[in-house]
Amino acid sequence: AQSVTQLDSQVPVFEEAPVELRCNYSSSVSVYLFWYVQYPNQGLQLLLKYLSGSTLVKGINGFEAEFNKSQTSFHLRKPSVHISDTAEYFCAVRGYSSASKIIFGSGTRLSIRP
Amino acid sequence: GAVVSQHPSRVICKSGTSVKIECRSLDFQATTMFWYRQFPKQSLMLMATSNEGSKATYEQGVEKDKFLINHASLTLSTLTVTSAHPEDSSFYICSARDQNEQFFGPGTRLTVL
Numbered sequence: 001a002q003s004v005t006q007l008d009s010q011v012p013v014f015e016e017a018p019v020e021l022r023c024n025y026s027s028s029v030s031v032y033l034f035w036y037v038q039y040p041n042q043g044l045q046l047l048l049k050y051l052s053g054s055t056l057v058k059g060i061n062g063f064e065a066e067f068n069k070s071q072t073s074f075h076l077r078k079p080s081v082h083i084s085d086t087a088e089y090f091c092a093v094r095g096y097s098s099a100s101k102i103i104f105g106s107g108t109r110l111s112i113r114p
Numbered sequence: 115g116a117v118v119s120q121h122p123s124r125v126i127c128k129s130g131t132s133v134k135i136e137c138r139s140l141d142f143q144a145t146t147m148f149w150y151r152q153f154p155k156q157s158l159m160l161m162a163t164s165n166e167g168s169k170a171t172y173e174q175g176v177e178k179d180k181f182l183i184n185h186a187s188l189t190l191s192t193l194t195v196t197s198a199h200p201e202d203s204s205f206y207i208c209s210a211r212d213q214n215e216q217f218f219g220p221g222t223r224l225t226v227l
Contacts, residue, residue, distance in 0.1 A: 032214065036218075041205075041221070041223065042220055042221060043118075043120075043207050043218040043219050043220040043221045044158070044207070044209075044218040045218070046215070046217075049215070051214060090157060090158070094216075101148070101160060101163065102148075102160075102209075102216055104157045104158050105157065106156070106157045107155075107156070107157050109155075
């Protein structure tokens with residue numbers, strides 16, 4: 001079984017400041033890792049994913065995340081945020097098996113202040 | 115990336131009526147589709163997994179007679195909320211799997227009066 005923990009339910013940041021959204025997971029098997037963004041009243045959009053290879057993953061909109069196996073973390077970062085980054089961010093994991101289901105974290109609301 | 119559509123995007127209905135929500139994978143075939151429910155300011159809760167040509171697998175606590183799922187083709191899955199009540203009001207999101215990745219629909223806002 002897998003679980004995902006997003007410790008920060010809300011993160012307020014000033015525009016153009018850097019941000020880090022934390023994600024930790026637990027799993028007895030190897031997993032794929034994902035970050036999704038959800039804008040108000042919309043579905044989820046994939047920001048980035050880690051399947052294998054380089055532990056630093058670059059995604060859309062200037063976001064990146066680093067997979068740290070020893071700390072079982074997959075924190076999301078952006079060096080300079082914009083007002084348009086205001087949204088809900090979900091970290092997720094899924095086992096390798098085709099029958100595995102995506103497990104979502106509880107989400108982090110990123111609010112950007114001008 | 116692949117596109118998943120949902121219809122309708124928003125529906126308001128009276129208590130006791132049934133509502134059907136369609137989920138389509140537009141440019142790929144999805145043998146597996148998923149239905150989620152999301153309450154305000156909460157994460158997505160998986161309701162059921164739908165496999166083309168077979169019965170859906172429901173998560174614990176989800177009433178299969180209340181939420182009917184049909185996956186008739188590789189590009190279409192439907193969720194019917196039967197005899198809807200105000201507590202069924204929620205944001206419903208479908209997802210379709212293409213190899214190692216899941217793509218999500220834009221969601222359907224259901225309001226039951």
